[in-house]
């Protein structure tokens with residue numbers, strides 16, 4: 332019974348069974364299934380994919396097609412994309428925004444999402460769409476509070492007060508008016524009819540999963556039991572709401588794992604045990620979390636990779652306990668010498684990616700519930716425009732959102748060694764599908 336429930340590793344994932352030929356990505360015990368086979372994610376983060384698809388303004392449809400062709404050619408089968416942004420005063424946020432105030436949507440940006448989804452369908456690729464953001468770079472939850480609490484949306488890149496930002500942003504979950512507006516936006520997108528191909532999003536298997544938000548956290552590292560309870564209820568109730576709107580697609584939280592759960596394993600497990608949460612997500616950021624010092628790579632590498640391996644394995648073990656698949660849907664490291672310059676090497680980053688790919692590949696081959704990865708993030712043909720590497724409206728979009736230097740974590744189309752590594756491991760994951 333334990334083996335059947337996927338609670339015991341060792342047995343490679345049982346073939347899905349030809350009977351279930353559903354085009355939709357579904358969950359079969361602790362694995363994804365798609366078109367009668369197990370399905371593994373060899374993916375990229377591509378937050379701006381909908382922006383490139385817009386028919387006007389920021390849209391660059393020719394670039395979008397080329398980026399998708401390049402990703403497809405190296406075996407990328409899934410992209411993780413921001414579905415909606417909120418107009419905000421915060422300086423390090425993307426402009427323009429999908430929502431220019433409660434209920435006021437930019438139809439061109441929504442049409443951009445339509446175009447992206449249609450182009451992905453032509454390439455047999457799938458997409459995870461996140462419907463909000465805990466961070467400021469797309470307005471996100473703190474912008475909702477500006478609308479409904481009347482509190483200023485304070486950019487943590489400016490205040491440097493991240494703890495205060497996180498504690499305040501978490502008030503989003505229990506703010507009734509904010510939740511009503513958020514659910515209205517969810518409904519508008521989930522029930523959208525694609526203006527390019529006429530398909531309802533609900534009936535389109537290109538969409539793999541609706542995701543509550545990018546990196547939702549219960550508060551800051553000192554989140555109270557009350558905040559944790561509110562967060563846990565919010566995940567379960569919002570996931571249930573989406574399933575009521577859409578019977579076909581999976582729902583995930585967008586959590587980073589322990590780092591996004593105040594380091595509380597009980598909270599991570601409890602907030603993802605709801606039957607409405609179909610699979611688990613986690614992210615791995617050794618530099619952001621202070622494990623790796625990219626200015627002292629030799630001294631900090633051993634400690635960073637040991638902690639990374641432990642983080643990777645422990646979350647797969649928690650997924651086994653919960654009996655759900657898990658995806659490492661974000662990870663990254665900067666360029667050699669902590670440079671943002673596209674000419675800087677990627678030796679250390681390639682080594683880091685290789686370690687992750689190897690560990691995940693090994694555990695996936697052993698039948699463990701790790702369903703793949705999305706690296707952060709696809710930069711492709713994007714190029715930094717300014718000497719200080721900060722984004723300004725009108726500049727190229729790339730893997731790094733506006734709150735970070737353009738080039739920090741992006742994988743560019745000229746990063747040949749990185750692309751070759753990604754292709755090699757995407758092929759290995761695909762070989763497990765049967």
Ligand SMILES: O=C1NC[C@H](CO)[C@@H](O)[C@@H]1O
Nearest residue numbers: 466545546619661732735
């Ligand atoms: O979701 C995220 N996780 C980490 C990225 C790199 O720091 C960041 O850009 C993004 O907000």
